[in-house]
Amino acid sequence: MRIGAVTFPGTLDDSDTIRAITASGAEAVALWHGDADLKGVDAVVLPGGFSYGDYLRAGAIARFAPVMGKVVDAARGGLPVLGICNGFQVLCEAGLLPGALLRNAGLHFVCRDQWLKVENAGTAWTSRYDAGAEIIIPIKNMDGRFAAPKSVVDELEGEGRVVFRYAGLNPNGSTDDIAGISDPTGRIVGLMPHPEHAIDALTGPSDDGLGMFLSVLDSVVAA
Amino acid sequence: MIDTVDNAKATPEQEQPFRELGLKDDEYSRIREILGRRPTDAELAMYSVMWSEHCSYKSSKVHWKHWSANTTPEMKAKMLAGIGENAGVVDIGDGWAVTFKLESHNHPSYVEPYQGAATGVGGIVRDIMAMGARPLAVMDPLRFGAPDHPDTKRVLPGVVAGVGGYGNCLGLPNIGGEVVFDASYQGNPLVNALCVGAMRTEDLHLAHASGTGNKVILFGARTGLDGIGGVSVLASETFSGDEGGTGRKKLPAVQVGDPFTEKVLIECCLELFAEGIVVGIQDLGGAGLSCATSELASAGDGGMLVQLDRVPLRATGMTPAEVLSSESQERMCAVVEPSDVDAFMRVCAKWDVIATEIGEVTDGDRLVITWHGETVVDVPPRTVAHEGPMYERPIARPDYQDALQGNGPEQLARPSTPDELRAEVVRMAASPNLASRRWVTEQYDRYVRGGTVLAQPSDSGMIRVDEQTGRGVALATDCNGRFVKLDPYTGTQLALAEAYRNVAVTGATPLAVTNCLNFGSPEDPAVMWQFEQAVRGLAEGCKELGIPVTGGNVSFYNQTGTTAIHPTPVVGVLGVIDDVRRRIPTGIGAEAGESLLLLGDTRDEFGGSEWAHVAHGHLGGLPPKVDLARERLLGEIILAGSRDGMISAAHDLSDGGLAQTLVETCLIGEVGARIFLDQDQDPFVQLFSESAGRVLVAVPRSEELRFTEMCTARGLPWRRTGVVDPDSQSLEIQGVGDLPLAELREAWEGTLPALFG
Numbered sequence: 020m021r022i023g024a025v026t027f028p029g030t031l032d033d034s035d036t037i038r039a040i041t042a043s044g045a046e047a048v049a050l051w052h053g054d055a056d057l058k059g060v061d062a063v064v065l066p067g068g069f070s071y072g073d074y075l076r077a078g079a080i081a082r083f084a085p086v087m088g089k090v091v092d093a094a095r096g097g098l099p100v101l102g103i104c105n106g107f108q109v110l111c112e113a114g115l116l117p118g119a120l121l122r123n124a125g126l127h128f129v130c131r132d133q134w135l136k137v138e139n140a141g142t143a144w145t146s147r148y149d150a151g152a153e154i155i156i157p158i159k160n161m162d163g164r165f166a167a168p169k170s171v172v173d174e175l176e177g178e179g180r181v182v183f184r185y186a187g188l189n190p191n192g193s194t195d196d197i198a199g200i201s202d203p204t205g206r207i208v209g210l211m212p213h214p215e216h217a218i219d220a221l222t223g224p225s226d227d228g229l230g231m232f233l234s235v236l237d238s239v240v241a242a
Numbered sequence: 243m244i245d246t247v248d249n250a251k252a253t254p255e256q257e258q259p260f261r262e263l264g265l266k267d268d269e270y271s272r273i274r275e276i277l278g279r280r281p282t283d284a285e286l287a288m289y290s291v292m293w294s295e296h297c298s299y300k301s302s303k304v305h306w307k308h309w310s311a312n313t314t315p316e317m318k319a320k321m322l323a324g325i326g327e328n329a330g331v332v333d334i335g336d337g338w339a340v341t342f343k344l345e346s347h348n349h350p351s352y353v354e355p356y357q358g359a360a361t362g363v364g365g366i367v368r369d370i371m372a373m374g375a376r377p378l379a380v381m382d383p384l385r386f387g388a389p390d391h392p393d394t395k396r397v398l399p400g401v402v403a404g405v406g407g408y409g410n411c412l413g414l415p416n417i418g419g420e421v422v423f424d425a426s427y428q429g430n431p432l433v434n435a436l437c438v439g440a441m442r443t444e445d446l447h448l449a450h451a452s453g454t455g456n457k458v459i460l461f462g463a464r465t466g467l468d469g470i471g472g473v474s475v476l477a478s479e480t481f482s483g484d485e486g487g488t489g490r491k492k493l494p495a496v497q498v499g500d501p502f503t504e505k506v507l508i509e510c511c512l513e514l515f516a517e518g519i520v521v522g523i524q525d526l527g528g529a530g531l532s533c534a535t536s537e538l539a540s541a542g543d544g545g546m547l548v549q550l551d552r553v554p555l556r557a558t559g560m561t562p563a564e565v566l567s568s569e570s571q572e573r574m575c576a577v578v579e580p581s582d583v584d585a586f587m588r589v590c591a592k593w594d595v596i597a598t599e600i601g602e603v604t605d606g607d608r609l610v611i612t613w614h615g616e617t618v619v620d621v622p623p624r625t626v627a628h629e630g631p632m633y634e635r636p637i638a639r640p641d642y643q644d645a646l647q648g649n650g651p652e653q654l655a656r657p658s659t660p661d662e663l664r665a666e667v668v669r670m671a672a673s674p675n676l677a678s679r680r681w682v683t684e685q686y687d688r689y690v691r692g693g694t695v696l697a698q699p700s701d702s703g704m705i706r707v708d709e710q711t712g713r714g715v716a717l718a719t720d721c722n723g724r725f726v727k728l729d730p731y732t733g734t735q736l737a738l739a740e741a742y743r744n745v746a747v748t749g750a751t752p753l754a755v756t757n758c759l760n761f762g763s764p765e766d767p768a769v770m771w772q773f774e775q776a777v778r779g780l781a782e783g784c785k786e787l788g789i790p791v792t793g794g795n796v797s798f799y800n801q802t803g804t805t806a807i808h809p810t811p812v813v814g815v816l817g818v819i820d821d822v823r824r825r826i827p828t829g830i831g832a833e834a835g836e837s838l839l840l841l842g843d844t845r846d847e848f849g850g851s852e853w854a855h856v857a858h859g860h861l862g863g864l865p866p867k868v869d870l871a872r873e874r875l876l877g878e879i880i881l882a883g884s885r886d887g888m889i890s891a892a893h894d895l896s897d898g899g900l901a902q903t904l905v906e907t908c909l910i911g912e913v914g915a916r917i918f919l920d921q922d923q924d925p926f927v928q929l930f931s932e933s934a935g936r937v938l939v940a941v942p943r944s945e946e947l948r949f950t951e952m953c954t955a956r957g958l959p960w961r962r963t964g965v966v967d968p969d970s971q972s973l974e975i976q977g978v979g980d981l982p983l984a985e986l987r988e989a990w991e992g993t994l995p996a997l998f999g
Contacts, residue, residue, distance in 0.1 A: 028502070038692055072501070130683075130686060161410075215692070
């Protein structure tokens, strides 16, 4: 089982993502932004960071990287793809997920341990959780407020594509407390909080994040 | 026209604006004497900036004798590199070397809080890279004026956003620091930045330029007009040779940071180190290329020839003096063997980092810099970098010192009834210096890179260095400027003691010390007295604790008019822990059935205390006594207790005393406790005194006897002061009252958001 983690210039959580993939028992494969090559991986993670400095708009430049052409094609062909934080922003910019991530309501960078409710345990990345379970993993971002036209939000809600919702305090003013969403197939998921920072209670608030990486192993085996 | 060496020889009488550049008449004369002629514009720019207080340490250097006089061979043996290098390096075991340094960025942060603080982070990170290390984490000790002053509302949010904006984008966890308010910092906020990095011991890179024929490569950002500051007088006012014309836009003297470029530069440097193709490396910080070229050349064994016109620029019409003085951020300079240049360029290209060969190491002993074929600098590099002026500034104990020490806190009205004491606990918890720092630390990424084991609000930050063995380091910075004001020698030792204790309570062993000495004007004999006392106090304190000072930084002129800040020698202590899984947390309640033990002696000590400050706005008397042997014993006991699994939580007692420590341990652990005060001592003194050398530990009941017997056997006073109550959501202090955690949390966490929202 091989899971790729993409590094763009300015990606920060690639080494954490690789650590989390390894901890789940899969083989982690480093993917480089400039190489239009997914090296035959079974799933791809776009980690967090500030790709290209995010000086234009979060994720706006990264979507044009050579590797993204391959990711978009493969995702449309059913490859499981997870976008975390900046990776979520990149997936929205690339049109793989709807909506956009705006500046946090408080206008500050926010880093805290965040309670999340698992709303959909049927996606490729959440099958190891129980629907309705509450998990705690870190959130840390400047542009984390999910926004989309009402029709899109209604569609996401109606189709059960809101995968995670903030439980307790909403850290950024996100619409409907949305923390993560999926595409209609449930194979492409994006979320603002960082499961790769919650793989053991020594360096994170819990090991609740590991379930996402274990889930995709199940889905790849099943497929 | 460009002022060349030939031109300087031909026009010896030409007037030069050396005073505007900050040089004294005798300093200018000395430059002429060294060169045997007048300096060129470019040389004058180099000397003036390198001989500035900031770069040359001309007022403080004479006191460095205290470091060497107090460093024993055993202390020296722990250091792989010490004072004089970009940052100190210590051996932490398992083949790992750790480097750390603390630096000030005070003045820029007052002028432009966001960029000043941001570039402070960027600069200290490059210092760590210049040692060949991967930066692991940052910390920021910050000091501001009165919390309710309008200008604090301008400075603090900008500084915090700048530290976060740069550090978060750089991908380094922020694992701690300080936020202190005091009116003495109103016009001079202190923005200090610490970075810690690690490398394998065999990979230590020092800033050397050895090897004739080796190439000098400048890489990173382009060079622009930012941060040129005083040198602009050479271009715009006195000389007509400004090709940019009179309409050229002047940029602010504070530099602008680009953390994305720095992140890429870090990864690029690490790949270069891994390839083994770097002979020497130097960061470009204050004084830019003037500093980097003269330091690289004087640390090597030869000369250097630099073709300055090859430097990639981002402004047109820059003069050689401006190129040399520019403080554009995110640049590094490396010395590389000719056969490795292609490989070097390949790595830079991979990371889209601009790299340019600008010169080479020569077999002479001169630093020669040319501009389009003409020589504009020809100097002995050591005279620029290391042999600047050194002053023995006059020292005088201030006239006010006796009156200050004589005005003790004994006469201050103290709360005494249970209701008064209870209210005081809540008021203190909500006071700006004791309230939760969460509003600040939530703006910093503490998780990135996955090695953070402890961060704020823990007593120290802790980072895992080796994922296999679990070896890691703990870091704390401290200083109570009020204690230092009352007695600079003792106050500085108290800062050292507190940082040492903060490292020890996490289960780590203190190993080395760095510092950032923030003071007023060195031209004021009273300030120099404080400075000399502080340096001596720190050096002698370190000797007693057996841990070396590996480096430091001095920031003078932190004063408004004739009023200096409280002398603020911030002390950073680095500790090592063989396995971070053994760390001791701050919050209680991790294990069922814990007893709370207070270690150390509590005396009636309120001089300079937070209580005197909050309740009465009073500063006078003497600071608490310092007993470094006791601190050492305390550290040893906690380490032994941690190794044997006898301690489940620990928190030091400092600002605000026992009351504040209890509030924090309960709130962080989210669990209540029942406290029994000593019937034979004034409850007010027990709750609020700031006697040093004390720690509150939580001990599983099953280990209590073994632990207290160890304390007794080794002569450490202890007192069973309460129990953790897992079923309670209240801090109950017998004879004082019941303090629901919800009420305490509202008080503790509400203050900073209310002030800065």
